[in-house]
Amino acid sequence: MTAIRIPNQRAVIDRRKLTAAIAEEVAATSAEKARPRVVELLREALANGRAELARRLQEKPSAGHECTHGHAFLMDQLIRVMHDHVVTHVYPAPNRSSGERLAIIAVGGYGRAEMAPHSDVDIGFVTPTKDTPWCEQVIEAMLYFLWDLSLKVGHSSRSLDDLIRMAKQDLTIRTALLEGRYLWGDQDVMEEASRRFWAEVVRGSEAQFVAEKLAERDARHKRMGDSRYVVEPNVKDGKGGLRDLQTLYWIGKYIHKVRNAAELVDVGLLTKSEYRAFRRAENFLLATRCHLHTITGRAEDRLTFDLQPQIAKAMHFADRTGKSAVERFMQFYFLQAKHVGHLTGVFLAQLDEQIASKRKARGLLAGFRAKPRNVRGYRVSGGRIAAPHDLWFQQDPVRLIEIFQIAEEDNLEVHPETMRMASRDAGLIKGKIRKDKRANDLFMKLLTGHNNPEVVLRWMNEAGVFGRFVPDFGKVNAQMQFDMYHHYTVDEHTIQAIGLLSRIEKGSLEQEHPLASEIIGTVSSRRVLYTATLLHDIAKGRGGDHSVLGAEVAMKLCPRLGLSAEETELVAWLVRHHLLMSATAFKRDLSDMKTIIDFVSQVQSLDRLRLLATLTIVDIRAVGPGIWNSWKGQLLSELFELSEERLRLGHKRRGRAERVAQRKAVVAELLGDKAYIIEALDDRFDDSYWIAEPEDVIAINLPHYYAAKEKQDKLSIHAEYYEARGATLVTVIGDDHPGLFYRIAGGIHLAGGNVIDARIHTTRVGKALDNFLVQDPLGRPFREEMQLDRLRVAIEDALGNKVELLPQLAKRPHPRARAETFEVRPRVFFDNMASERFTVIEVNAKDRPALLNRLARAMFEANLMVNSAHITHYGERAVDTFYVTDLLGGKLDTADRRKGVEQLLLEAASEQVEARQVEEVEDA
Known part of the structure; x- marks a missing residue:
């Protein structure tokens, strides 16, 4: 390691001045009595040095090397001052023996002189033999000075023999010593340690060190x-x-x-x-x-x-x-x-x-090497494809696309030297090459490759070729979105989505994605599906709606890539509407036929439906770990099936009575010998209940309702793990009354649950049957009996007014504390066209505990009846959708009425109001 050079060193720390000040304090009293003052002088020097380096960083905010070298220099000088003070004033030993020698070594990042402002101080004390009493005293005194400065010190004290023995056994010690830098003390000891390290530890262990380091890196x-x-x-x-x-x-x-x-x-x-x-x-x-x-x-x-x-x-x-x-x-x-x-x-x-070039082959196969083969002018050997000479890409820049296409098609790696050349020559891809038919054909073959397009496209991206050939993709290279929903940069998300598409097509994700696995083989064009996946987020970061802007990019780019006018139009439609299916499935009531009619009117064909469903699935799955779950899969499958039925049958779809009869038949089969319950309760539930709920939920609900009726229970609460949706199904049966919905939601929140879906039903005799799908804050179901009991008790307490909901909910901590970093302005949208019977209200707000309870209470105060609620989370942002009517069962038709509801909901969603409520609770 070369010496650290710091501009204007004395502005950081003046070692001579500090040494003189310490000597003056010692001379005035004694080393022991002067110790507090010595510590004070050292602390002051450290603080001043850090302040000066912080000032320099502020002036030159990107000067990483200068800043880290500066902090290492500051620490070097302080340790040297401490050492000299200890051996001169605290433990002077004028006639030291050969064993009473001590070298101080900076190791690790400190050894490299790369020290951030609060990095550990990693030092080693090395002695010729086992520690002598004098060496131990000096080491101890120095450590106490370092600790007195509140520094986090990583230290070791070893003899030369111990040092070499332990370095042979421990990779961490070996790595630390590898970066060892002489700091102060006996230089001969340091040189002997270095000589022995290279001769006795390193020699012969190179391959082992590399293997261990790479394994450590992978872990x-x-x-x-x-x-x-x-x-x-x-x-x-x-x-x-x-x-x-x-x-x-x-x-x-x-x-x-x-x-x-x-x-x-x-x-x-x-x-x-x-x-x-x-x-x-x-x-x-x-x-x-x-x-x-x-x-x-x-x-x-x-x-x-x-x-x-x-x-x-x-x-x-x-x-x-x-x-x-x-x-x-x-x-x-x-x-x-x-x-x-x-x-x-x-x-x-x-x-x-x-x-490999240094290894000598042994045995019968000594000297044998697999003969390189030629593939379209490239050398292929050992599973790697290489350019034949250094000017290969310069002679024909289209080869920069070709080599990656061959690598994908033949399952090859690109040779590192060739990757270097590709990275160096990527700038040769200009307008003429981008328009070259051969280049575009090769790119499409790579994009739609049958082996591993994800890995090869990532190589192409890292070489800089991808962004040069598709400049719009280059614009989203390494681009992140500042939110808690998206886990990856836009380019990485896109490449992962393409990889998922390829794996679904090969049949390796049938368990996780049965719908996509079933329909992907029936789409009209693989090229359309892969191109739409490539382009769906291509216009992010440009300002404006990225779906609209992305469709414009698709209309210009697809013809260049060789897609027909029909294919181009289809890709542009998919990019424009790539969020339509997820928004409909997660934010709308799928039991409301108007939802399906509106969705189908935009999709218009079975082929578009299949393409859009597959694109939607890979898009959501590629957002990040934990984003996809069985609930989302179930909702998308349900929307697909209902839309497919309408597209096939058109207006000849089954009538309402036919649908109810068909559902009753399925439920009867599920109930088995309890099928008589359907007839026994036929006067309680109207057709809307049979259409709104899935058959398996009805088969759970009816026995609970029948038992409550037989026992004349005023309140019946059930909670069970519902595997089909990856959630917990909570059913509350009781007398219907205003405020029931918000109280149940409050009880669920108190038990630590999040409501992801809710359906509110009132029977013909005035009984409420409310179904809630519940997960914990991490998107997992409650399934342990103790958790289920907690849910039931919390809901019962909330409905029985045994707890004050507002104070208790205000005290609950946010499960995602970092959400406070983000600003989400609450917004309320009304849609009277999305349903024949209901006004649809959508509330966008920052996600936090009990948001649903607050919104539901606001709607209660606004005299609204909630029929269903659909809750979706996008990281720090929640989107809660409600299907509501007024008390007389009508829509919110007047602007004044909607304005009043909007004001109440905005106040409920406001963080300022919540903060004020928390303060009131704390004051109380």
């Missing part, structure tokens, strides 16, 4: 989410983070004894341009980490939602049309992470080549 990636595009990345340990760059340096140093990253070029592991990319990425990531530490005042490496806007501001990112400052900052972050991924790939592959 770390898996722990951190295994994608460099997660929207709350760990700057240090996440995929594409600092640790990945450090791993390259460690391996290069272990194999080739490089002293710094620049020498990785000299040993052939990186090119000069790759080294520059290495330094740029490292500088930016270090700067980001320094800002994280400075803002939080602690060693924080997670780039969480609440910190992202602050760091974007600190690093001088500004808003632009369609993109906020934080989205621009995070896009730049992910571009750097992408560069790190590319560097890691070419580095490790190059290293593999170097190691």
